[in-house]
Amino acid sequence: MHINWEHVVTIFIASALINNFVFSRYLGLCIFFGVTKKMETAVGMSFTFTAVMLIGAALNWVIYEYVMIPFHLGFLKIVIFIGVVAAFVQAADTIMKKVTPALYYKLGIYLALIVTNCIILAVPLINAEEHYGLFESMSLALGSGLGFSLALIIMASIREKLELADVPRSFQGLPISFVLTGLIALAFLGFSGMITL
Amino acid sequence: MSNVNYGTIIKNGIFGENPVFRLALSLCPAVAVTSGVKNGFLMGVAVLFVMTMVNATVSLLRKFINPKVRIPSYMFIIATWVTVTDLVMAAYARDVYKQMGLYIMLIVAFAIVLSRAEMFASKNKLLPSIVDGAAMGMGFLLALVLLGIFREFLGKGSLWGYQILVSDGKAIKPLLIMILPTGGFFAMGLMMGWLNWIDRKFFGGSGGGGGAHH
Numbered sequence: 001m002h003i004n005w006e007h008v009v010t011i012f013i014a015s016a017l018i019n020n021f022v023f024s025r026y027l028g029l030c031i032f033f034g035v036t037k038k039m040e041t042a043v044g045m046s047f048t049f050t051a052v053m054l055i056g057a058a059l060n061w062v063i064y065e066y067v068m069i070p071f072h073l074g075f076l077k078i079v080i081f082i083g084v085v086a087a088f089v090q091a092a093d094t095i096m097k098k099v100t101p102a103l104y105y106k107l108g109i110y111l112a113l114i115v116t117n118c119i120i121l122a123v124p125l126i127n128a129e130e131h132y133g134l135f136e137s138m139s140l141a142l143g144s145g146l147g148f149s150l151a152l153i154i155m156a157s158i159r160e161k162l163e164l165a166d167v168p169r170s171f172q173g174l175p176i177s178f179v180l181t182g183l184i185a186l187a188f189l190g191f192s193g194m195i196t197l
Numbered sequence: 198m199s200n201v202n203y204g205t206i207i208k209n210g211i212f213g214e215n216p217v218f219r220l221a222l223s224l225c226p227a228v229a230v231t232s233g234v235k236n237g238f239l240m241g242v243a244v245l246f247v248m249t250m251v252n253a254t255v256s257l258l259r260k261f262i263n264p265k266v267r268i269p270s271y272m273f274i275i276a277t278w279v280t281v282t283d284l285v286m287a288a289y290a291r292d293v294y295k296q297m298g299l300y301i302m303l304i305v306a307f308a309i310v311l312s313r314a315e316m317f318a319s320k321n322k323l324l325p326s327i328v329d330g331a332a333m334g335m336g337f338l339l340a341l342v343l344l345g346i347f348r349e350f351l352g353k354g355s356l357w358g359y360q361i362l363v364s365d366g367k368a369i370k371p372l373l374i375m376i377l378p379t380g381g382f383f384a385m386g387l388m389m390g391w392l393n394w395i396d397r398k399f400f401g402g403s404g405g406g407g408g409a410h411h
Contacts, residue, residue: 024378025229026225026226026228026229026378027225027229027303029224029225029228030222030223030224030225030308033221033224075284076280078276078280078283078305079276079280082272082276082305082306083272083276086269086272117306118225118306121303121306122299125302126299129299168390169393169397170391170394170397171390171393174221174386174389175387175390176386176390177386178382178383178385179382179383179387180386181382181386182378182379182381182383182386183379185378185379186374186379188378189377189379
């Protein structure tokens with residue numbers, strides 16, 4: 001199999017910075033605003049997310065390439081992808097509980113939140129749409145996962161400071177977080193045009 | 198529930214528990230597709246359709262679904278209706294679909310759809326469930342259109358593609374930032390803050406001050 005490494009690296013950088021899931025594709029916002037109140041949860045979530053994204057993308061790629069395309073089941077991709085992700089997360093939950101209870105108590109709560117999350121599902125959908133190969137899919141998953149982690153950690157560190165700020169009452173909580181995200185997105189806009197896919 | 202008050206359900210869906218501004222659920226598409234009124238409207242219609250049909254299906258099947266497997270069952274019901282919407286839009290609204298196809302597919306991961314199926318449709322008869330789904334979808338649609346109007350007017354000086362702000366017969370230079378990602382977040386934050394203010398000022402609500410919930 002011929003692999004275009006340049007394309008793989010390009011996809012990685014593009015998905016982490018230029019098309020960052022939060023700041024330019026607007027995905028995963030529920031989690032983004034939900035877990036960034038504390039640095040600790042943000043870091044735990046980043047790890048879990050990146051791992052689930054990588055494995056989920058690999059599983060879905062294999063199923064898409066070797067089952068769905070040969071049998072012309074492309075139109076069922078939404079149903080199948082969500083089934084695969086849900087089954088995998090459930091399995092991971094059970095296995096982790098048995099094998100590494102310590103890790104489970106740290107990360108288990110995040111696993112439950114992941115099943116119906118849009119970015120976990122978006123990665124295989126984009127892969128299928130663009131007909132990426134295995135390495136390209138993995139690079140998209142890893143780039144997106146790290147990009148999402150970056151977003152979570154930036155936001156968490158700002159929000160910890162925000163607790164001390166005197167915000168107008170109507171804007172407390174979610175509204176000011178949105179404005180803040182807008183400002184970070186403005187900074188990320190600087191990456192656009194760096195690479196054209 | 199033998200006596201269902203449809204008025205309350207509708208008011209609840211559109212104002213009291215507006216999915217976007219009040220519950221802060223399913224925010225991704227609310228920011229993503231509202232750079233124009235038309236896209237926001239079509240997305241809203243797609244969600245309205247999916248929510249109504251999912252609520253109807255769940256309500257019809259509520260006696261047959263074992264409570265232990267209800268969440269996976271709901272997921273598959275939602276995924277099925279989203280697939281229907283996705284294929285219909287891909288066939289009949291080609292140019293719009295190219296811009297927001299991904300977001301249409303991701304309706305499947307909307308917390309609001311699953312939560313209405315779980316909280317309302319699984320406990321109620323067919324008709325109230327349909328009304329609830331439609332009312333919630335309507336609330337979502339209104340929020341999207343409102344954001345779309347705000348952003349398209351400031352960002353392009355137009356509404357639904359028609360140029361409104363003109364000087365000397367030429368389109369004026371708009372605030373481009375409002376249709377970029379940044380503007381989406383700003384618009385959302387300002388709109389939420391503003392609604393909190395209205396709620397506190399005129400309706401005596403607690404508006405604002407609450408923590409972020411998702």
